Amino acid sequence: AQSVTQPDARVTVSEGASLQLRCKYSYSGTPYLFWYVQYPRQGLQLLLKYYSGDPVVQGVNGFEAEFSKSNSSFHLRKASVHWSDSAVYFCVLSRMGYAQGLTFGLGTRVSVFP
Amino acid sequence: NTKITQSPRYLILGRANKSLECEQHLGHNAMYWYKQSAEKPPELMFLYNLKQLIRNETVPSRFIPECPDSSKLLLHISAVDPEDSAVYFCASSQSTISNERLFFGHGTKLSVL
Numbered sequence: 146a147q148s149v150t151q152p153d154a155r156v157t158v159s160e161g162a163s164l165q166l167r168c169k170y171s172y173s174g175t176p177y178l179f180w181y182v183q184y185p186r187q188g189l190q191l192l193l194k195y196y197s198g199d200p201v202v203q204g205v206n207g208f209e210a211e212f213s214k215s216n217s218s219f220h221l222r223k224a225s226v227h228w229s230d231s232a233v234y235f236c237v238l239s240r241m242g243y244a245q246g247l248t249f250g251l252g253t254r255v256s257v258f259p
Numbered sequence: 260n261t262k263i264t265q266s267p268r269y270l271i272l273g274r275a276n277k278s279l280e281c282e283q284h285l286g287h288n289a290m291y292w293y294k295q296s297a298e299k300p301p302e303l304m305f306l307y308n309l310k311q312l313i314r315n316e317t318v319p320s321r322f323i324p325e326c327p328d329s330s331k332l333l334l335h336i337s338a339v340d341p342e343d344s345a346v347y348f349c350a351s352s353q354s355t356i357s358n359e360r361l362f363f364g365h366g367t368k369l370s371v372l
Contacts, residue, residue, distance in 0.1 A: 177357050177358045187363075187365055188364050188365055189350075190363070191361070194360065235300055241357045247361075
Protein backbone atom coordinates (compact mmCIF):
# COMPACT_ATOMS: atom_id res chain seq x y z
CA ALA A 146 0.00 0.00 0.00
CA GLN A 147 1.08 3.56 -0.60
CA SER A 148 0.89 6.54 1.72
CA VAL A 149 1.84 10.19 1.95
CA THR A 150 2.75 11.87 5.23
CA GLN A 151 2.86 15.59 5.80
CA PRO A 152 4.07 15.86 9.38
CA ASP A 153 3.19 19.51 9.89
CA ALA A 154 -0.53 20.25 10.03
CA ARG A 155 0.03 24.01 10.42
CA VAL A 156 2.96 26.31 9.70
CA THR A 157 3.15 29.99 10.51
CA VAL A 158 5.75 32.22 8.88
CA SER A 159 6.45 35.91 8.57
CA GLU A 160 6.20 37.61 5.21
CA GLY A 161 9.58 37.56 3.49
CA ALA A 162 10.81 34.52 5.38
CA SER A 163 11.63 31.21 3.76
CA LEU A 164 9.25 28.27 3.82
CA GLN A 165 9.79 24.53 3.73
CA LEU A 166 6.96 22.03 3.79
CA ARG A 167 7.84 18.42 4.40
CA CYS A 168 6.45 15.42 2.58
CA LYS A 169 7.37 11.77 2.99
CA TYR A 170 5.92 9.00 0.85
CA SER A 171 5.78 5.26 1.02
CA TYR A 172 5.49 3.35 -2.25
CA SER A 173 7.31 0.32 -3.58
CA GLY A 174 7.27 1.46 -7.19
CA THR A 175 8.32 4.63 -8.97
CA PRO A 176 5.97 7.42 -7.94
CA TYR A 177 4.68 10.48 -9.67
CA LEU A 178 4.69 13.27 -7.07
CA PHE A 179 2.77 16.51 -7.05
CA TRP A 180 2.26 19.53 -4.87
CA TYR A 181 -1.18 21.14 -5.08
CA VAL A 182 -2.26 24.34 -3.33
CA GLN A 183 -5.76 25.20 -2.15
CA TYR A 184 -6.51 28.87 -1.54
CA PRO A 185 -9.49 29.73 0.65
CA ARG A 186 -12.83 28.74 -0.88
CA GLN A 187 -11.21 27.48 -4.07
CA GLY A 188 -10.36 24.22 -5.73
CA LEU A 189 -6.87 22.77 -5.81
CA GLN A 190 -4.27 24.10 -8.23
CA LEU A 191 -1.07 22.39 -9.35
CA LEU A 192 2.17 23.95 -8.12
CA LEU A 193 4.60 21.44 -9.60
CA LYS A 194 5.12 17.77 -10.36
CA TYR A 195 7.97 15.29 -10.58
CA TYR A 196 8.53 11.95 -12.23
CA SER A 197 12.13 11.68 -13.28
CA GLY A 198 15.24 13.67 -14.11
CA ASP A 199 16.60 16.59 -12.12
CA PRO A 200 15.47 16.03 -8.53
CA VAL A 201 14.84 19.74 -8.07
CA VAL A 202 11.74 20.88 -9.92
CA GLN A 203 10.57 24.42 -10.37
CA GLY A 204 6.94 25.36 -10.03
CA VAL A 205 4.76 28.42 -10.20
CA ASN A 206 5.03 31.50 -7.99
CA GLY A 207 8.64 30.81 -6.98
CA PHE A 208 8.03 27.39 -5.47
CA GLU A 209 10.40 24.49 -5.96
CA ALA A 210 10.56 20.96 -4.62
CA GLU A 211 13.31 18.44 -4.18
CA PHE A 212 12.84 14.73 -4.63
CA SER A 213 14.98 12.30 -2.64
CA LYS A 214 14.64 8.62 -3.40
CA SER A 215 16.90 7.63 -0.53
CA ASN A 216 14.79 9.58 1.95
CA SER A 217 11.44 8.94 0.22
CA SER A 218 10.77 12.63 0.43
CA PHE A 219 9.48 15.44 -1.76
CA HIS A 220 9.86 18.66 0.22
CA LEU A 221 8.49 21.99 -1.03
CA ARG A 222 10.39 25.25 -0.62
CA LYS A 223 10.02 28.94 -1.25
CA ALA A 224 12.76 31.46 -0.57
CA SER A 225 10.55 34.40 0.39
CA VAL A 226 6.84 34.09 1.10
CA HIS A 227 4.12 36.63 0.51
CA TRP A 228 0.87 37.00 2.42
CA SER A 229 -0.94 35.61 -0.64
CA ASP A 230 0.84 32.28 -0.10
CA SER A 231 -1.47 31.62 2.84
CA ALA A 232 -3.23 28.42 1.83
CA VAL A 233 -3.35 24.66 2.35
CA TYR A 234 -0.67 22.68 0.55
CA PHE A 235 -1.17 19.04 -0.39
CA CYS A 236 1.53 16.56 -1.31
CA VAL A 237 0.11 13.95 -3.68
CA LEU A 238 1.39 10.63 -4.98
CA SER A 239 0.21 8.94 -8.15
CA ARG A 240 0.93 5.32 -9.02
CA MET A 241 2.14 4.56 -12.50
CA GLY A 242 -0.28 2.54 -14.54
CA TYR A 243 -3.23 3.05 -12.24
CA ALA A 244 -5.90 5.37 -13.58
CA GLN A 245 -5.43 8.46 -11.48
CA GLY A 246 -4.91 6.54 -8.27
CA LEU A 247 -4.03 9.63 -6.32
CA THR A 248 -2.99 9.42 -2.68
CA PHE A 249 -3.21 12.72 -0.84
CA GLY A 250 -1.38 13.80 2.25
CA LEU A 251 -3.49 15.44 4.94
CA GLY A 252 -2.25 18.86 3.94
CA THR A 253 -0.29 21.64 5.65
CA ARG A 254 -2.06 24.91 6.38
CA VAL A 255 0.32 27.84 5.89
CA SER A 256 -0.39 31.21 7.47
CA VAL A 257 1.78 34.14 6.44
CA PHE A 258 1.80 37.14 8.76
CA PRO A 259 3.06 40.64 7.90
CA ASN B 260 -10.53 29.25 -12.75
CA THR B 261 -13.50 29.73 -15.06
CA LYS B 262 -12.56 26.78 -17.23
CA ILE B 263 -14.40 24.40 -14.94
CA THR B 264 -17.70 25.73 -13.71
CA GLN B 265 -19.76 24.19 -10.96
CA SER B 266 -23.26 25.01 -9.83
CA PRO B 267 -24.58 25.77 -7.39
CA ARG B 268 -21.76 27.21 -5.23
CA TYR B 269 -23.69 26.67 -2.01
CA LEU B 270 -26.45 24.20 -1.24
CA ILE B 271 -28.46 23.79 1.93
CA LEU B 272 -30.62 20.73 2.09
CA GLY B 273 -32.94 18.91 4.35
CA ARG B 274 -33.73 15.43 3.14
CA ALA B 275 -34.43 16.64 -0.39
CA ASN B 276 -33.10 15.51 -3.73
CA LYS B 277 -30.74 17.73 -5.68
CA SER B 278 -28.22 17.63 -8.50
CA LEU B 279 -24.80 19.20 -8.72
CA GLU B 280 -23.60 20.27 -12.13
CA CYS B 281 -20.15 20.65 -13.65
CA GLU B 282 -18.98 21.72 -17.07
CA GLN B 283 -15.41 21.90 -18.33
CA HIS B 284 -14.25 23.98 -21.26
CA LEU B 285 -10.81 22.40 -21.58
CA GLY B 286 -11.56 19.61 -24.01
CA HIS B 287 -10.53 17.02 -21.45
CA ASN B 288 -11.53 13.36 -21.66
CA ALA B 289 -11.56 12.54 -17.95
CA MET B 290 -13.85 14.03 -15.32
CA TYR B 291 -13.99 13.41 -11.59
CA TRP B 292 -16.12 13.99 -8.53
CA TYR B 293 -14.21 14.52 -5.29
CA LYS B 294 -15.60 14.98 -1.78
CA GLN B 295 -13.68 17.12 0.70
CA SER B 296 -14.86 17.05 4.30
CA ALA B 297 -13.72 19.71 6.76
CA GLU B 298 -9.97 19.72 7.45
CA LYS B 299 -9.41 16.68 5.21
CA PRO B 300 -7.92 16.13 1.76
CA PRO B 301 -10.18 15.44 -1.22
CA GLU B 302 -11.42 11.88 -1.64
CA LEU B 303 -12.24 10.45 -5.06
CA MET B 304 -15.87 9.45 -5.53
CA PHE B 305 -16.20 8.81 -9.27
CA LEU B 306 -14.04 8.97 -12.39
CA TYR B 307 -15.33 9.07 -15.95
CA ASN B 308 -13.15 8.69 -19.02
CA LEU B 309 -14.67 9.32 -22.44
CA LYS B 310 -18.11 9.24 -20.80
CA GLN B 311 -17.51 5.80 -19.28
CA LEU B 312 -17.49 5.31 -15.52
CA ILE B 313 -14.15 3.68 -14.73
CA ARG B 314 -13.66 4.41 -11.03
CA ASN B 315 -16.48 4.08 -8.54
CA GLU B 316 -15.14 4.29 -5.03
CA THR B 317 -17.07 3.22 -1.96
CA VAL B 318 -19.84 5.79 -2.09
CA PRO B 319 -23.37 5.54 -0.62
CA SER B 320 -25.98 4.60 -3.21
CA ARG B 321 -27.78 7.90 -2.67
CA PHE B 322 -25.03 9.47 -4.82
CA ILE B 323 -25.57 8.78 -8.53
CA PRO B 324 -23.21 10.24 -11.14
CA GLU B 325 -24.11 11.00 -14.71
CA CYS B 326 -21.97 12.04 -17.65
CA PRO B 327 -24.31 13.20 -20.43
CA ASP B 328 -21.44 14.28 -22.65
CA SER B 329 -17.68 14.54 -22.42
CA SER B 330 -17.75 18.09 -21.08
CA LYS B 331 -20.49 17.73 -18.47
CA LEU B 332 -20.79 15.87 -15.22
CA LEU B 333 -23.72 15.62 -12.84
CA LEU B 334 -24.03 14.29 -9.32
CA HIS B 335 -27.54 13.39 -8.22
CA ILE B 336 -28.06 13.22 -4.47
CA SER B 337 -31.16 11.78 -2.85
CA ALA B 338 -32.17 11.80 0.82
CA VAL B 339 -28.97 13.42 2.03
CA ASP B 340 -27.44 12.52 5.39
CA PRO B 341 -25.64 14.93 7.75
CA GLU B 342 -22.38 13.10 7.00
CA ASP B 343 -22.72 14.33 3.42
CA SER B 344 -21.95 17.90 4.49
CA ALA B 345 -18.78 18.72 2.59
CA VAL B 346 -17.44 20.51 -0.45
CA TYR B 347 -17.87 18.58 -3.67
CA PHE B 348 -15.28 19.31 -6.32
CA CYS B 349 -15.46 18.53 -9.98
CA ALA B 350 -12.13 18.04 -11.71
CA SER B 351 -10.89 17.15 -15.15
CA SER B 352 -7.74 15.98 -16.88
CA GLN B 353 -6.70 15.37 -20.46
CA SER B 354 -6.50 11.64 -19.83
CA THR B 355 -6.23 9.21 -16.95
CA ILE B 356 -2.49 8.72 -17.35
CA SER B 357 -0.91 8.78 -13.94
CA ASN B 358 1.17 11.91 -14.40
CA GLU B 359 -1.63 14.08 -15.74
CA ARG B 360 -2.44 17.18 -13.72
CA LEU B 361 -5.98 17.71 -12.55
CA PHE B 362 -7.89 20.94 -12.94
CA PHE B 363 -10.41 21.60 -10.19
CA GLY B 364 -13.57 23.68 -10.12
CA HIS B 365 -14.41 25.98 -7.20
CA GLY B 366 -16.60 23.37 -5.58
CA THR B 367 -20.15 23.15 -4.27
CA LYS B 368 -20.47 23.47 -0.52
CA LEU B 369 -23.26 21.22 0.68
CA SER B 370 -24.71 21.82 4.13
CA VAL B 371 -27.21 19.27 5.39
CA LEU B 372 -29.68 20.50 7.98
